[in-house]
Amino acid sequence: MANLLGKRYTCHECGATVLVTKPGEGTVACHGAPMEQHQAKPLPSSD
């Protein structure tokens, strides 16, 4: 799974979240497992 720019990934084990600031190949992993892409809760723009 490639890492997508600006996407967030979360670890199920410890709750750590990472934000991809430079895209690339490979998998972000934590606690021995690939982290899961964080599904953002869509919120209306407030500014």
Added chain:
Amino acid sequence: MILEMAASGFGDRLAVGSLGGDGLTFAQVAERAARLAADLRARPPGPLAVAAPTGLHTPVALFGAAAAGRSYAPLNYRLPEASLDELIRRLDPALLWTDPVPLDPLDPLDPADPGPGADGDGGAAPDLAYDDAPEAPAVVLYTSGTSAAPKAAVLRHDQLAAYLFATLEFGSAEPDEVNLLAAPPFHVAGVAGLLSSVYTGRRVAPLPRFTAEGWIEAAHRERATHVFLVPTMLARIVAALDADPSLRPPPLRHLAYGGARMPLPVLERALELFPDTDFVNAYGLTESSSTVSILGPADHRRGDRKLLTSAGRPLPGIEVKIVDGEIWLRGEQVSGAYLEAGSKLDADGWLHTGDHGSLDDEGYLYVTGRADDMIISGGENIAPAEVEDALLRHPDVAAAAVVGVPDDEWGERVAAMVVPRAGAELAVPDLAAWARERLGGLKAPAPLVLCDELPTGPTGKVLKRDVRAALEGTRATQATS
């Protein structure tokens, strides 16, 4: 980091500027920010202070300062020179930009040099090395301060980032989205609007000076999709559209408002004038990195009048509680820190906002007003908002500000300053009688004074202390004659 991401994700997109006018792509902003950062690093410690209207330089200044590990301090360029000098002295900046911003070495904006990333691949990100210090101050904003001298609120990188991450998805803007930025750069909404736009990839079209007609024209010309307005601005826009039917409401997708209480009659009329626009009420403070609670588009179209007066529900990551009627906030984006005074959070990390409010059973927040503005007359608490909304329902009233003035008998009395609608013949005794009929003797304003316009601050917020000062010398009998 955020600008670097934007430059690498959509570097050839226009970041700031006008349609058919000057502009900078995200890659060009990043390239100029990198050059500014290099310049700043060679200077003695201190922030970058900018006393100028929003322009092409604004994102360059914000992100250039951050890259150099300096804070960015946008100042109210409209202040009298002595006041501005005092704010600058307190900051001791490494570099001060004044209007017009000397863009050299950022200028000239050479159209033949669209900057890296403009070659179509969007991936040639410029080298924007930055100091990675999330707990360092990012932005210093002088808050208007309803009573005393302005306080310099400090917002850290991690706090501003928490706001972005809680509310937005990176690069989520459609390519045609445009934010007509009318909030001044030194207001937290101006800073947040700029950050959000860069993070989502939305073009910022600066509106350096606000007039209702100018805003309507610019919104059409720039094909604005997103706007943020303080209530005074929306009130003026609504009045202008109603006064001149040849002016068409621009086809906005999204209209957010906040910064002060929105009069219900203004909001209801705006919802009619912009039937296809999503409305969002954003409640927040400078000290909380802007918005902490929002009333969303669906809640605006339910036809529920009480709900229209709500500030909505807290953002994810924000805790809200009411203590003795006062709104308290806690969360990653809540700063509560000031340059000279340090942190004002309590031992458990709560910010005591000084705003009065309540939460209903469904978690909707209602803000009744500043604690300082509450009128106590004969032992009764009176919210100025209620009296102002009542006065605005009179067909000949364009604007109203209500305050408490000292009274020997009642402690305080309700007093009002009212702006008649253009061309209307409004007599004080008639309006006073009209108000007494609807509000009762206790809440009906006396004195009630007519004026051409309300005293407002640089962001359009009504300055209650000036209203109070103007009304304190007047006599109650004016309204009861």
